[in-house]
Amino acid sequence: MALQFFNTLTRSKEDFVPLDPAGKKVGLYTCGPTVYNFAHIGNLRAFMFEDLLRRYLEYKGYAVTHVMNITDVEDKIIRTVRETGKPLREITDFYTAEFFRDLATLNIQRAHIVPRATETIPGMIALIEQLIAKQHAYVGDDGSVYFSIKSFPTYGQLGHLDMENLQPGARVQHDEYAKESVADFALWKAWVETDGPVKWDSPWGPGRPGWHIECSVMSMAHLGASFDIHCGGEDLVFPHHEDEIAQSEAATGKPFVKYWLHNAHLLVEGKKMSKSAGNFYTLRDLLANGWTGREIRYLLLSAHYREQLNFTMDGLAGARSALQRIDEFLLKLMDMAKPPASDSFEAPHMFGAQFVGAMNDDLNISAALSVMFDFIRSINKKIVDNLLQPSEARAILDEWHEIDKVLGFGLPSKSEVPADVQALFAKRQAARQSKDFKRADEIRAQLTSLGWTLEDTPQGPRAKRL
RNA sequence: GGCGGGUUUGCCAAGUGGGAAGGCGGAAGUCUGCAAAACUUCUAUGAGUCGGUUCGAUUCCGACACCCGCCUCCA
Known part of the structure; x- marks a missing residue:
């Protein structure tokens, strides 16, 4: 089209x-x-x-x-x-x-x-x-x-x-x-x-x-x-x-x-935005309430531009969850991505063409995002089944960079884990292996106070910033 | 009064004359020492109301209700 x-x-x-x-x-x-x-x-x-x-x-x-x-x-x-x-x-x-x-x-x-x-x-x-x-x-x-x-x-x-x-x-x-x-x-x-x-x-x-x-x-x-x-x-x-x-x-x-x-204009909590209705927001108001520009961007972008958009705090929370899911997906890919081993590598089937098909129709962003989430689900399945090659992960990330030029959500960056935090991770892992779970939980609490959380995956514990 | 847009699941929100996308939320499960996270699966026999056209309507047409916009400096 x-x-x-x-x-x-x-x-x-x-x-x-x-x-x-x-x-x-x-x-x-x-x-x-x-x-x-x-x-x-x-x-x-x-x-x-x-x-x-x-x-x-x-x-x-x-x-x-x-x-x-x-x-x-x-x-x-x-x-x-x-x-x-x-x-x-x-x-x-x-x-x-x-x-x-x-x-x-x-x-x-x-x-x-x-x-x-x-x-x-x-x-x-x-x-x-x-x-x-x-x-x-x-x-x-x-x-x-x-x-x-x-x-x-x-x-x-x-x-x-x-x-x-x-x-x-x-x-x-x-x-x-x-x-x-x-x-x-x-x-x-x-x-x-x-x-x-x-x-x-x-x-x-x-x-x-x-x-x-x-x-x-x-x-x-x-x-x-x-x-x-x-x-x-x-x-x-x-x-x-x-x-x-x-x-x-x-x-x-x-x-x-x-x-x-x-x-089209937007509504806030289902009502016309007005100062007297108490639903009048500037960006600084929302930032002061802990929302990020990225989350607000996602919400404002997620509905078709010619439709009235209902801007709600629930919507912002939804935007936050959706972005976390996208980030999680991309971080997983980053962890496993490697350049293709040989020149004969064929890039996997991507969602770019469908994305463009949706966007070509008067910027139908809702349809385009649905294509994106369908893709995320299908790749997640491959990851769970251990079927995703490192070179495929690399290719997906490369195309994601292109798509993100349109969406502007930005890609998450892998946070560098400081040496002292890494040492604590190792200690906890050792405690777990010797079944000293009390000690392991103590170290986990210690990490939390340092601003780090962890996830135990089959590939070992993963560090995440809080 | 004139003109225009809309009403889809708990919330947000697409497409479509014949099986109603996707996100959030919710439920169950997998994984785990526990947890968290993640992932998987499920989650509208029904589309504001009432008629009509049609073999068949959420989709087309007509009324009605409600919401929203514009009608001289508001995105």
Whole structure:
């Protein structure tokens, strides 16, 4: 099966064919964070899905250029500036650094290019000028610039909204802006007093960019007027991505994005995450409760990205157990792995092909993981029956490294056993052999206090770190 | 009000017009001086409810119930 993605634009699964005539290069733009607060796990699910997407594209051999913006000017940031009196840059630098720390904790690969909105303002002004020149935008009485929806007939295509019959939602404030039409959106927002020191000069007076324009400018600057994939949470479909399409295509006359991929939100303990419900988590909250980035990664990754994921503490415990089982499996293989004895060695049948088959179907990670666990069970059986050759173990580990480039769980490392611990192990083994079990149990307790546990296997005792 | 997604075992979660993946949990067993760990096996005659189409429906269609999302700056 060819690689397929569900494209929000067509609401159907489509074969993935890059714009690059050679079929090699892929341009990927993912909407980044607004840096006014710590990211919560809902935010992080989106970045996790995008990480899986990028890793899988790279696994498939595509040369991916990944761009992710940092939104560092926006209403809530300005509010924070006003409330704290701190310079904007101090606030956004802090939360940007925290954001990257979160990504590192979750083993999410950083985008190749990470532009900041505030460093892209000249490009935004240039694009807005183009839109005004082409009569897709107009300057309002207050000095703000608005995009004219009616100048772009296909507006509403991504969100599948019929603009003619659209009933404004409760959040629309009709009287707030000097717009010609309620649905028109701001490209440039004129400075108002509550903006305080946050302002930039423009041909239309001081102000700041609207939200949507930054993504159009930053994506096209690095990926060209047309590029392959644009991602974000499903809430961004409308208006954010709809507006990006309108601005970009109105300015360039070219199709903006070929594939739009959106991830579903998550629930926490079966409920919508909210601060008032007490189920609102940032990564630091979870780490403080003893969970690891790896466990959180596993849980966030384990459900299909277009399905709502129920994030629960039971789920995290399940992730922990599942990862332990994987680690145990890999450690066993590491213990027995040896390079093949001869050149005629044939690698054993692996699960890679089935894994790819599942992932090709719009990143069906659940099916892919089930293939992985089936494989683990089958190899465990061979180990129990003493049928697994050391060279096979080596080959499995080699392929596992490849698969892990997609999953990003990481492989366990064999811990070096210090000499004193090794000596205790030997002493206990001697005590056991002379049937002095009381002494053996004492030594086991001693090892526990040193942070080591042991497992007696047919091949002898095995040391494990607690 | 409009548009869209969903409801699968104790929990999480896939696929599928004809035998319901996988993970966690649980049970039994193997191994062990004991233990732990590991491993093996088992664990939904049933798919929100009610109808319809069909030889056959969890899967298609229609109602209803409930959950969730979007409808102008929230992943």
